[in-house]
Amino acid sequence: MKSFLLACAASIAIALGSWAVLNTVQLPAESYTGTGVRL
Amino acid sequence: MTLHTRIRTILGVFAIALAVAFVTPAAAQSVNPTASAVNEEKLLKELNQISGRCTLPNQIACNIEIPANRDWREFHQVTLRWIAAISVLGMLAVIVIFYLTRGMVKLESGRSGRTVTRFNAFERFVHWMTATCFIILALSGLNITFGKALLLPIMSPEAFTAISQWGKYFHNYLSFPFTIGVVLIFLMWIGGNIPNRTDIEWLKRGGGIIGKDHPPAYRFNGGQKLIYWIVVIGGAAVAITGYILMFPFYGTTVSGVQLAQIIHGIVAALFIAAMLGHIYIGSIGMEGAFEAMGSGEVDVNWAKEHHKLWLEEEMGKGSSARAKAQPAE
Numbered sequence: 001m002k003s004f005l006l007a008c009a010a011s012i013a014i015a016l017g018s019w020a021v022l023n024t025v026q027l028p029a030e031s032y033t034g035t036g037v038r039l
Numbered sequence: 040m041t042l043h044t045r046i047r048t049i050l051g052v053f054a055i056a057l058a059v060a061f062v063t064p065a066a067a068q069s070v071n072p073t074a075s076a077v078n079e080e081k082l083l084k085e086l087n088q089i090s091g092r093c094t095l096p097n098q099i100a101c102n103i104e105i106p107a108n109r110d111w112r113e114f115h116q117v118t119l120r121w122i123a124a125i126s127v128l129g130m131l132a133v134i135v136i137f138y139l140t141r142g143m144v145k146l147e148s149g150r151s152g153r154t155v156t157r158f159n160a161f162e163r164f165v166h167w168m169t170a171t172c173f174i175i176l177a178l179s180g181l182n183i184t185f186g187k188a189l190l191l192p193i194m195s196p197e198a199f200t201a202i203s204q205w206g207k208y209f210h211n212y213l214s215f216p217f218t219i220g221v222v223l224i225f226l227m228w229i230g231g232n233i234p235n236r237t238d239i240e241w242l243k244r245g246g247g248i249i250g251k252d253h254p255p256a257y258r259f260n261g262g263q264k265l266i267y268w269i270v271v272i273g274g275a276a277v278a279i280t281g282y283i284l285m286f287p288f289y290g291t292t293v294s295g296v297q298l299a300q301i302i303h304g305i306v307a308a309l310f311i312a313a314m315l316g317h318i319y320i321g322s323i324g325m326e327g328a329f330e331a332m333g334s335g336e337v338d339v340n341w342a343k344e345h346h347k348l349w350l351e352e353e354m355g356k357g358s359s360a361r362a363k364a365q366p367a368e
Binding site for chain 2: 002003018
């Protein structure tokens with residue numbers, strides 16, 4: 001049970017961390033144009 | 040001009056006329072894209088797409104018609120749904136039939152009251168991190184493929200939009216812990232998952248699942264090794280193609296992204312089907328199996344029946360690996 005709860009917590013932490021990083025660098029806005037031009 | 044010269048001139052003109060008569064229709068068959076009355080279908084067959092010129096920064100928007108896109112749409116709206124439905128529902132049907140005919144694989148020798156450590160805390164942590172992410176990825180992925188057809192008719196468009204939007208967020212961001220989990224699983228258990236002769240014997244004897252036999256196995260039997268490689272190879276395939284879809288056009292074209300989506304969809308569908316089998320045998324399919332990933336401790340008799348060679352190895356190790364007496368309940 002302890003391993004399971006830790007695993008859930010780690011998953012949420014990694015997901016939120018990746019969201020924060022990608023939100024900061026704004027990769028999706030650039031990537032969808034395919035030109036390097038920010039929307 | 041002599042008669043001879045006249046004949047030669049007439050023959051020459053006749054030869055040129057013949058050449059023009061035969062060559063001109065062949066030349067007319069090639070497509071001239073600038074011709075005003077050009078046949079659109081012929082042009083598509085020649086060029087595989089019709090593109091215009093535009094001043095938009097995104098030059099992909101200048102593509103007017105790409106017939107390959109219709110094939111891709113046909114795939115993800117029809118073919119993928121069939122592949123996913125057959126593999127997932129087919130596996131569920133097999134599991135139900137198997138459970139009704141074979142039932143739970145019982146612990147034949149009963150419980151000994153002594154346990155041995157099967158998986159340590161870190162191994163269980165990695166397993167559950169990957170597993171919980173996989174379940175949410177699978178459900179949100181199935182919603183992308185089937186949601187519009189199955190969920191939208193039974194709920195409001197607003198509710199379906201909210202579920203799909205949040206599902207996509209979860210799908211995108213839980214891919215990172217899932218990928219880390221797959222990498223850790225690969226590194227953590229590669230040592231015990233190299234196929235060997237014991238696995239062939241194990242498979243020949245039905246793995247103790249078909250029939251009542253208990254073929255000997257090391258830490259991971261043939262079936263578990265199969266699951267391991269499905270997770271490693273399938274996990275790598277869905278992760279790579281998934282990141283191509285998340286970050287399109289970084290080194291790929293539209294057709295590259297479409298190919299990534301096709302691979303992602305097919306592998307994910309088969310992956311879900313395989314994991315349904317894994318979940319079944321690790322829970323209600325075999326007595327005592329869940330404890331291995333639950334508490335990490337398995338009964339010695341369970342280990343003797345299903346992983347005899349591994350138990351012998353563990354018993355041969357130091358005192359820390361020896362079986363522990365379990366307090367009577």
